[in-house]
Amino acid sequence: MLKTPTIVLNVKTYTEATGINALELARLMEKISKETGVSMAIAVQASDITRCAKEVSIPVYAQHIDPIKPGSSTGWTLPEAIKTAGAVGTLINHSEHRLILADIDTCILRARDLELDTLVCTNNVATSKAVSTFSPLMIAVEPPELIGGDISVTTADPGIVSNTVNAVRTINKTVKILCGAGVKNGKDVARAIELGAEGVLLASGVVKAKDKEAVLRDLTSGI
Amino acid sequence: MLKTPTIVLNVKTYTEATGINALELARLMEKISKETGVSMAIAVQASDITRCAKEVSIPVYAQHIDPIKPGSSTGWTLPEAIKTAGAVGTLINHSEHRLILADIDTCILRARDLELDTLVCTNNVATSKAVSTFSPLMIAVEPPELIGGDISVTTADPGIVSNTVNAVRTINKTVKILCGAGVKNGKDVARAIELGAEGVLLASGVVKAKDKEAVLRDLTSGI
Amino acid sequence: MLKTPTIVLNVKTYTEATGINALELARLMEKISKETGVSMAIAVQASDITRCAKEVSIPVYAQHIDPIKPGSSTGWTLPEAIKTAGAVGTLINHSEHRLILADIDTCILRARDLELDTLVCTNNVATSKAVSTFSPLMIAVEPPELIGGDISVTTADPGIVSNTVNAVRTINKTVKILCGAGVKNGKDVARAIELGAEGVLLASGVVKAKDKEAVLRDLTSGI
Amino acid sequence: MLKTPTIVLNVKTYTEATGINALELARLMEKISKETGVSMAIAVQASDITRCAKEVSIPVYAQHIDPIKPGSSTGWTLPEAIKTAGAVGTLINHSEHRLILADIDTCILRARDLELDTLVCTNNVATSKAVSTFSPLMIAVEPPELIGGDISVTTADPGIVSNTVNAVRTINKTVKILCGAGVKNGKDVARAIELGAEGVLLASGVVKAKDKEAVLRDLTSGI
Numbered sequence: 001m002l003k004t005p006t007i008v009l010n011v012k013t014y015t016e017a018t019g020i021n022a023l024e025l026a027r028l029m030e031k032i033s034k035e036t037g038v039s040m041a042i043a044v045q046a047s048d049i050t051r052c053a054k055e056v057s058i059p060v061y062a063q064h065i066d067p068i069k070p071g072s073s074t075g076w077t078l079p080e081a082i083k084t085a086g087a088v089g090t091l092i093n094h095s096e097h098r099l100i101l102a103d104i105d106t107c108i109l110r111a112r113d114l115e116l117d118t119l120v121c122t123n124n125v126a127t128s129k130a131v132s133t134f135s136p137l138m139i140a141v142e143p144p145e146l147i148g149g150d151i152s153v154t155t156a157d158p159g160i161v162s163n164t165v166n167a168v169r170t171i172n173k174t175v176k177i178l179c180g181a182g183v184k185n186g187k188d189v190a191r192a193i194e195l196g197a198e199g200v201l202l203a204s205g206v207v208k209a210k211d212k213e214a215v216l217r218d219l220t221s222g223i
Numbered sequence: 224m225l226k227t228p229t230i231v232l233n234v235k236t237y238t239e240a241t242g243i244n245a246l247e248l249a250r251l252m253e254k255i256s257k258e259t260g261v262s263m264a265i266a267v268q269a270s271d272i273t274r275c276a277k278e279v280s281i282p283v284y285a286q287h288i289d290p291i292k293p294g295s296s297t298g299w300t301l302p303e304a305i306k307t308a309g310a311v312g313t314l315i316n317h318s319e320h321r322l323i324l325a326d327i328d329t330c331i332l333r334a335r336d337l338e339l340d341t342l343v344c345t346n347n348v349a350t351s352k353a354v355s356t357f358s359p360l361m362i363a364v365e366p367p368e369l370i371g372g373d374i375s376v377t378t379a380d381p382g383i384v385s386n387t388v389n390a391v392r393t394i395n396k397t398v399k400i401l402c403g404a405g406v407k408n409g410k411d412v413a414r415a416i417e418l419g420a421e422g423v424l425l426a427s428g429v430v431k432a433k434d435k436e437a438v439l440r441d442l443t444s445g446i
Numbered sequence: 447m448l449k450t451p452t453i454v455l456n457v458k459t460y461t462e463a464t465g466i467n468a469l470e471l472a473r474l475m476e477k478i479s480k481e482t483g484v485s486m487a488i489a490v491q492a493s494d495i496t497r498c499a500k501e502v503s504i505p506v507y508a509q510h511i512d513p514i515k516p517g518s519s520t521g522w523t524l525p526e527a528i529k530t531a532g533a534v535g536t537l538i539n540h541s542e543h544r545l546i547l548a549d550i551d552t553c554i555l556r557a558r559d560l561e562l563d564t565l566v567c568t569n570n571v572a573t574s575k576a577v578s579t580f581s582p583l584m585i586a587v588e589p590p591e592l593i594g595g596d597i598s599v600t601t602a603d604p605g606i607v608s609n610t611v612n613a614v615r616t617i618n619k620t621v622k623i624l625c626g627a628g629v630k631n632g633k634d635v636a637r638a639i640e641l642g643a644e645g646v647l648l649a650s651g652v653v654k655a656k657d658k659e660a661v662l663r664d665l666t667s668g669i
Numbered sequence: 670m671l672k673t674p675t676i677v678l679n680v681k682t683y684t685e686a687t688g689i690n691a692l693e694l695a696r697l698m699e700k701i702s703k704e705t706g707v708s709m710a711i712a713v714q715a716s717d718i719t720r721c722a723k724e725v726s727i728p729v730y731a732q733h734i735d736p737i738k739p740g741s742s743t744g745w746t747l748p749e750a751i752k753t754a755g756a757v758g759t760l761i762n763h764s765e766h767r768l769i770l771a772d773i774d775t776c777i778l779r780a781r782d783l784e785l786d787t788l789v790c791t792n793n794v795a796t797s798k799a800v801s802t803f804s805p806l807m808i809a810v811e812p813p814e815l816i817g818g819d820i821s822v823t824t825a826d827p828g829i830v831s832n833t834v835n836a837v838r839t840i841n842k843t844v845k846i847l848c849g850a851g852v853k854n855g856k857d858v859a860r861a862i863e864l865g866a867e868g869v870l871l872a873s874g875v876v877k878a879k880d881k882e883a884v885l886r887d888l889t890s891g892i
Contacts, residue, residue: 015293019307045301046269047308064298070238072371072426075287075320077298078268084242085270097298098546101539101576102569123548130547130576133617148295171579171617203295321769324762324799325792346771353770353799356840394802394840461739465753491747492715493754510744516684518817518872521733521746521766524714530688531716543744594741649741 001137002059002089002117004176004198005223006039007189007216008140010063010091013045014207022048025206026056028213033058038220039199043091043119046077053086061119062090064097067106079110089117092136095144101130108134119178119201128164132172139168139177140201146181148204153181154191165196184215189222199223224360225282225312225340227399227421228446229262230412230439231363233286233314236268237430245271248429249279251436256281261443262422266314269300276309284342285313287320290329302333312340315359318367324353331357342401342424351387355395362391362400363424369404371427376404377414388419407438412445422446447583448505448535448563450622450644451669452485453635453662454586456509456537459491460653468494471652472502474659479504484666485645489537489565492523499532507565508536510543513552525556535563538582541590547576554580565624565647574610578618585614585623586647592627594650598634599627604641611642630661635668645669670806671728671758671786673845674892675708675868676858676885677809679732679760682714683876691717694875695725697882702727707889708868712760712788715746722755730788731759733766736775748779758786761805764813770799777803788847788870797833801841808837808846809870815850817873821857822850827864834865853884858891868892 002008009029011017017025022044033040043061044052053060062082066073070080082090092107093099099107104120111118118136122128128141141164146153154161161179168177179192180201192200200219209215225231232252234240240248245267256263266284267275276283285305289296293303305313315330316322322330327343334341341359345351351364364387369376377384384402391400402415403424415423423442432438448454455475457463463471468490479486489507490498499506508528512519516526528536538553539545545553550566557564564582568574574587587610592599600607607625614623625638626647638646646665655661671677678698680686686694691713702709703726712730713721722729731751735742739749751759761776762768768776773789780787787805791797797810810833815822823830830848837846848861849870861869869888878884 010297013291013293013296013299013301013304015303018293018301018304043297045304047272047300047304049270050273062298068236070236070241073236073319074233074266074314074317074426075285075300076236077270078236078241080238081236081241081268081270091297093547094297096296098548100544101547101550101573102544104547105570105572105576124551126551126580127547130551130579133576133579134572203297316770321771323767324770324773324796325767327770328793328795328799347774349774349803350770353774353802356799356802357795456743459737459739459742459745459747459750461749464739464747464750489743491750493718493746493750495716496719508744514682516682516687519682519765520679520712520760520763520872521731522682523716523744524682524687526684527682527687527714527716537743540743542742649743 002041003039005193006041006199007219008041008043008119008178008199008201009206010043010201010203011207012203017207018045019048023051023055025212026052026058026060029216030056030058032216032220036220038223041089046082049082049085049087059088060086062087063094065090065092065107065111067103067110079114079116083114083116087116089119092118092120094121095123095142095147104131105134108136125160125163125167129167129171132168132175135172135175137176139175140180141177142180142201149182151182152184152188153179154188154195156182158195161192161195161197186218186221189219193223225264226262228416229264229422230442231264231266231342231401231422231424232429233266233424233426234430235426240430241268242271246274246278248435249275249281249283252439253279253281255439255443259443261446264312269305272305272308272310282311283309284340285310286317288313288315288330288334290326290333302337302339306337306339310339312342315341315343317344318346318365318370327354328357331359348383348386348390352390352394355391355398358395358398360399362398363403364400365403365424372405374405375407375411376402377411377418379405381418384415384418384420409441409444412442416446448487449485451639452487452645453665454487454489454565454624454645454647455652456489456647456649457653458649463653464491465494469497469501471658472498472504472506475662476502476504478662478666482666484669487535492528495528495531495533505534506532507563508533510540511536511538511553511557513549513556525560525562529560529562533562535565538564538566540567541569541588541593550577551580554582571606571609571613575613575617578614578621581618582621585621586626587623588626588647595628598629599625600634600637600641602628607638607641607643632664632667635665639669671710672708673867674862675710676888677710677712677788677847677868677870678875679712679870679872680876681872686876687714688717692720692724694881695721695727695729698885699725699727701885701889705889707892710758715751718751718754718756728757729755730786731756732763734759734761734776734780736772736779748783748785752783752785756785758788761787761789763790764792764811764816773800774803777805794829794832794836798836798840801837801844804841804844806845808844809849810846811849811870818851821852822848823857823860823864825851830861830864830866855887855891858888862892
C-alpha cells in the first residue's frame with residue numbers, strides 16, 4: 001500500500017515516457033525516492049508495466065483498468081493482467097479516461113480483490129464526495145480545466161482542495177486525498193499538504209521538463 | 224508483413240493466456256509454426272507484448288490501438304507504445320472493441336506510419352467492403368452472433384465468407400481476407416480457404432481447449 | 447415536484463408506447479391516477495414529450511438528458527429542449543443509458559437549474575449511496591439482472607431495497623428511494639413500500655401487458 | 670426524397686433553434702424555399718420534430734438515430750419514433766455524434782426500411798469513400814477543424830470537396846454529395862456546386878446570424 005505523503009507521476013502516453021523512456025524515468029524516481037525518503041509511484045502505459053516493475057523498486061501503477069473479469073474483452077485492460085505484469089495499483093477514472101459510475105464501483109471492487117491500490121481521479125468536490133462512499137485507497141481531485149496548464153491547482157483554486165478534504169471527511173475518515181493539475185514544484189506540493197492533501201498527482205510538469213531530475217528533487221522538497 | 228495463408232490467434236483476456244500463460248501459448252505456436260511451416264501470429268494483451276515479442280519469433284500483435292498520437296491519453300493504447308514493446312501488427316475494430324468510422328481510418332494511418340500490420344475486424348459483407356476502401360493489410364470478417372460459439376462460420380454461414388471476398392474484390396485487389404467465429408479445427412480452416420479466405424482469426428477454440436497443442440496442430444492441417 | 451408514494455412508468459422505446467401509443471398510455475395513466483388519487487409519472491421518448499405534455503395532466507418525464515449546455519451537440523438531448531417541450535423531470539443514468547460519474551453530477555445540476563425533477567437510476571447499494579451525495583430528488587435502485595424479468599426485485603432481492611434505504615439514509619435524509627426491475631403488480635408495490643421505498647419504477651410490466659389498464663389499476667392497489 | 674441541389678440546415682442544440690425558435694426558423698425556411706424554389710431541409714432536435722413536421726411543409730430531418738429496433742433502449746433515438754413524429758430523413762454520424770462503423774451500416778438499413786432519407790456526415794475523403802459503399806442517399810463531407818468556423822470549407826479546403834466527389838464516384842454513381850463547415854453565404858454555396866457538390870449542410874452560419882432571413886436568402890442565391 002502506497003505510503004503517504006506521496007508524489008504520484010502519471011506519465012500518460014508521452015513519447016518522453018514510452019518504452020525505454022518510461023523505464024529510465026522510473027529509475028530516476030527510484031533514485032530520488034531512495035535518497036530523499038519521499039514516497040513516489042509511477043503510473044505507466046500497460047505495455048511498459050512488466051519492465052518497469054521488474055527493474056525498479058518504487059511502486060508501479062497502471063493508468064487504467066476496465067471493469068471486467070477474465071474472458072472475452074479483446075483489447076481492454078484486465079485487472080489481473082496488470083497485476084500479473086507487476087503493477088501494485090492503478091489509476092481509475094482519470095480525467096482523460098472517465099468511467100460510468102457503476103464501472104468505478106466495479107473497478108474498485110476488482111482491484112481490491114486483487115490487492116491493487118486504487119487511486120480514483122475526480123473533477124470536483126461533489127464527485128470526490130461521491131467516490132469516497134466507495135472507500136478507495138486514494139482520491140485525486142483535479143479540475144479538468146487546469147490539467148496540463150501552467151498554474152497549479154493549489155494556486156488557481158486552493159478551495160477545491162480544502163473543500164474536497166472537508167467534504168470527504170464527512171463521509172469517510174480513511175481515504176487519502178491527493179490533488180493535481182498544474183503541479184510543478186516543491187511549493188505546490190507543500191501548499192497541497194497545507195490544504196489537507198496527502199500528496200499530488202502530476203504528469204506534464206515532470207514528463208515534459210527539460211531537467212526531470214531537478215523537477216523531481218524540487219517536488220520532494222515540498223514534503 | 225504477415226505471410227498468408229495464416230492462422231491468427233487472438234487470446235483476448237482469458238486467464239489461460241494472461242501473463243506467463245500468454246508466453247507459453249506463444250512458445251507453443253512458435254514450435255508448431257516452425258515444425259509445420261504454417262504462418263501464425265498471436266494477438267496478446269498490451270501488458271504481455273514485451274515479453275512475448277522478446278522471447279518468441281512468431282509475429283506478436285496487439286489486440287487494439289487507439290487513434291491517438293503521443294501525448295495526454297491516460298490509459299489508452301498508443302500505437303508507438305505497442306510498436307516499441309515489440310508488436311509487429313495490431314487488430315483494429317474487433318467485435319468486442321468497435322471503433323467509430325473516422326477512428327478506424329486514423330488507426331490504419333497511424334499503424335501504417337509505424338509499419339505495423341493492420342488486421343481490421345468486420346461484422347458482415349457491407350462493413351468489410353467499406354473497410355476495404357482504407358486498404359488495410361487484412362480484413363477478418365466475423366459474424367458477431369457466431370463468435371465464441373460451437374459452429375464455425377464456414378459451416379453456419381459460408382456465404383458471408385465468399386460474398387465478402389467477392390464484394391471486397393470489386394473495390395480492392397490486394398487486401399487479404401480472413402474469416403473467424405467458431406473456427407475450431409483443420410476442416411474449418413480448409414473450408415475457409417476454399418471459400419476464398421487466406422486464413423482464419425480465432426480465439427476460444429484454441430485458448431479454452433484442454434489440449435491446445437492438438438488443436439493448433441489440427442488447425443495447421445487445414446492449410 | 448413529483449408526489450410520493452408514486453408509480454413511475456418508463457416506456458422505453460417499445461412500439462406499444464411510441465407516438466400515438468405513448469399518448470394513449472399517458473391518457474390511461476391520467477385517468478387511473480385521477481380515479482385512484484395515486485401519483486404517477488410517465489417517462490417517454492424525446493419525440494413524444496411535446497404531445498404527451500400538452501394533452502395529459504400527469505407529470506411527463508424525459509428518459510434521459512445529456513450533460514450539455516445549449517450549443518453544438520447535434521443529436522444529443524439538451525435539458526432545455528425537454529423542459530421547453532413540457533417535461534417536468536427526467537430519468538438520469540438508466541441501466542440502458544449509463545453515464546460517467548462527472549456527467550451524472552452535471553446532469554443533476556443542469557436539471558436543478560431548470561427546475562426539472564431528477565430521478566437517478568442505480569444498480570446496487572453502493573452506487574445508490576454514491577449518488578445520494580448529489581441530492582437528486584429520487585433514486586431508483588434496479589438490479590440490472592432483474593430488469594425486464596418475471597420476478598420482482600422485491601421478491602428476488604428484497605435486501606437490496608432495504609439496504610439501499612438504510613445506506614442512503616446515513617448520507618442523505620431527504621432523497622426519495624424507488625425500486626424497480628420485474629415489478630408487475632400491486633403486491634410488488636406494497637412490498638416495495640414495506641421495504642422502505644416510496645414507490646416503483648417499471649416498464650415492461652405495463653407496456654407489454656395485454657390489459658394495460660388492469661395492470662395499472664392493480665399496481666395502484668399497492669399504494 | 671430530398672431534391673437537390675439543396676441547403677440542409679442542422680440547428681444543433683442552439684437556444685436560437687430550440688422549441689418555438691425551431692418552429693419559427695422552419696417557417697422562415699419554408700417561406701424562402703417557396704419563394705425561391707430552392708430545396709431546403711431542417712434537422713431539428715428530437716423533441717421539436719412533431720411540431721415542426723406538423724406545421725411546416727419543408728422536409729424535417731432528425732439530427733441522429735440510434736442503431737436500434739423497438740424495445741429496451743431507454744433514452745436512445747428509435748428510428749420509428751422520429752418517423753412517427755414526422756421526420757422524413759435523418760443525419761447519421763454527425764461530427765458531434767460519431768458512430769461505430771457497424772452502427773452506420775445498421776442505421777442506414779433501418780432508415781431505408783422506414784423510407785427515411787439518409788444523410789451521412791464524414792470527415793474526409795477516405796471516410797466518404799467508405800460510407801459510399803453503403804449507398805446512403807447523401808454524404809456530407811465536413812472537415813471537423815473547420816466546423817463552426819469563419820472560413821468556408823469551399824475556400825479553406827476546396828480540394829476535399831472535389832476529391833470526395835471524385836473518390837466517391839469510383840465506388841458509387843448515385844449518392845449525392847454535400848459539403849459543410851464554415852458555409853455562410855451564397856458564394857460558398859455556388860462554389861460548392863462548382864466543386865461538384867449538390868448542396869451544403871450548415872448550422873451556425875444561419876442559426877447564430879442576427880438576420881437569419883437575409884442569410885438564408887443569400888444562401889439560396891448560390892443555387
